[in-house]
Amino acid sequence: MDRKYKVVVAGMGKRGMHHAAAFQANGRFEVAGICDIDQTRLDAAASKLGVAVKGTDAAQVAAEVKPDVFCFCTMANVRSSMIRIGIESGARLIAMEKPVALTSAEGMEVKRLVDSSGVKVVVSHQHRYGKHYQAVKEVIASGELGRIHTVYGTATGWMMHMISHLIDYMRWYNGEARAEWVMAQAAGRGKLADAHPSPDYIAGFIQFANGVRGVVECGAGAPDVPEVDYWWRKCRIGAQGTDGYAEVLTGGGWRAVTKQRASSGDGCMNYDLDMPPYIQQIAGWLDDDRQVHPCNFGSAYQGLEIMMAFIRSAAGGGQIALPLTDPADELEMLRASLPARKVLLSMQANAKEYWS
Numbered sequence: 001m002d003r004k005y006k007v008v009v010a011g012m013g014k015r016g017m018h019h020a021a022a023f024q025a026n027g028r029f030e031v032a033g034i035c036d037i038d039q040t041r042l043d044a045a046a047s048k049l050g051v052a053v054k055g056t057d058a059a060q061v062a063a064e065v066k067p068d069v070f071c072f073c074t075m076a077n078v079r080s081s082m083i084r085i086g087i088e089s090g091a092r093l094i095a096m097e098k099p100v101a102l103t104s105a106e107g108m109e110v111k112r113l114v115d116s117s118g119v120k121v122v123v124s125h126q127h128r129y130g131k132h133y134q135a136v137k138e139v140i141a142s143g144e145l146g147r148i149h150t151v152y153g154t155a156t157g158w159m160m161h162m163i164s165h166l167i168d169y170m171r172w173y174n175g176e177a178r179a180e181w182v183m184a185q186a187a188g189r190g191k192l193a194d195a196h197p198s199p200d201y202i203a204g205f206i207q208f209a210n211g212v213r214g215v216v217e218c219g220a221g222a223p224d225v226p227e228v229d230y231w232w233r234k235c236r237i238g239a240q241g242t243d244g245y246a247e248v249l250t251g252g253g254w255r256a257v258t259k260q261r262a263s264s265g266d267g268c269m270n271y272d273l274d275m276p277p278y279i280q281q282i283a284g285w286l287d288d289d290r291q292v293h294p295c296n297f298g299s300a301y302q303g304l305e306i307m308m309a310f311i312r313s314a315a316g317g318g319q320i321a322l323p324l325t326d327p328a329d330e331l332e333m334l335r336a337s338l339p340a341r342k343v344l345l346s347m348q349a350n351a352k353e354y355w356s
Helices: 014-025 039-049 058-065 076-088 104-117 131-142 159-173 271-287 297-316 330-337 348-352
Strands: 005-010 029-035 053-055 069-072 093-096 120-123 148-155 179-187 201-208 213-219 235-241 244-249 253-258 262-265
Touching: 005 014, 005 058, 014 029, 014 039, 014 069, 014 271, 029 039, 029 058, 039 053, 053 058, 058 076, 069 076, 076 093, 076 104, 093 271, 104 297, 120 271, 120 297, 131 159, 131 235, 131 244, 131 253, 131 262, 148 159, 159 201, 159 213, 159 235, 159 297, 179 297, 201 297, 297 330
Parallel strands: 005 029, 005 069, 029 053, 069 093, 093 120, 148 213
Antiparallel strands: 148 235, 179 201, 201 213, 235 244, 244 253, 253 262
């Protein structure tokens, strides 16, 4: 019989409950402990999940349970402390929400902790399991697009919520190629005070080592995706080649046009469909070191470097070489340099979220 792995989940908000429910529904896992700083939310989650070990201190819960998997879905400002808890608990794998960190300084510290401990880490870029995301990947892999020269991603949500996803799927569509340099611009200070601190709008270019160019826009100035009604799912990610293009809309299916055919299909972001394969591949990686999870930390860290290089470029100007070698607080760089001019919107629907 396959081994059953014990899981502790810290953070019982919407995403924490998605993770806990998906782990609980998979026969390879047992959610043995949960944590949240809100006692009312913690009690409700424990009752719903049928979990006996619960508490408001993640370190204490993890020490009591001694989990195989430590999963945290907390606010983005406690990444390194949660990684330490997972390592000290003896967990073999840490599952975490994106982004990896809010600054390169913390990101490098997280990487140091991960590398020195040998713990496996996965980062929740689970949209790639959607059938519409998979369909675009299949078109690219088939060779129908010819030589890929451009990958792109846009989202009207702000950077710390969305750009990690955009970069991850762009890199996936580009064969996980490494980035050599980036250049970017940013506008709007309103979301710098958000729990996911970001410029209101950031846009930039990525030069990949295989010669492919990446183009990213995220926030108030990003283009509308009129085919999608739900604002948070107005995301477009795709690839262009010498013989055609293929793209996915997070909330509106996919389409491709090549020399051979025009094709399209449905699909929409759906945690109930996207989480199970993400969780199952965690079991696979725990079973066998060779079954490296597609959402592994090494890949996500490359995405973090691209994001932080974007901010450095927007704050200081010019191109930024990768990989990053010196730690910095990129958000403070933005706060010190970004003009206090109101951001210009790409569509009126953005006015409800951005200071304009």
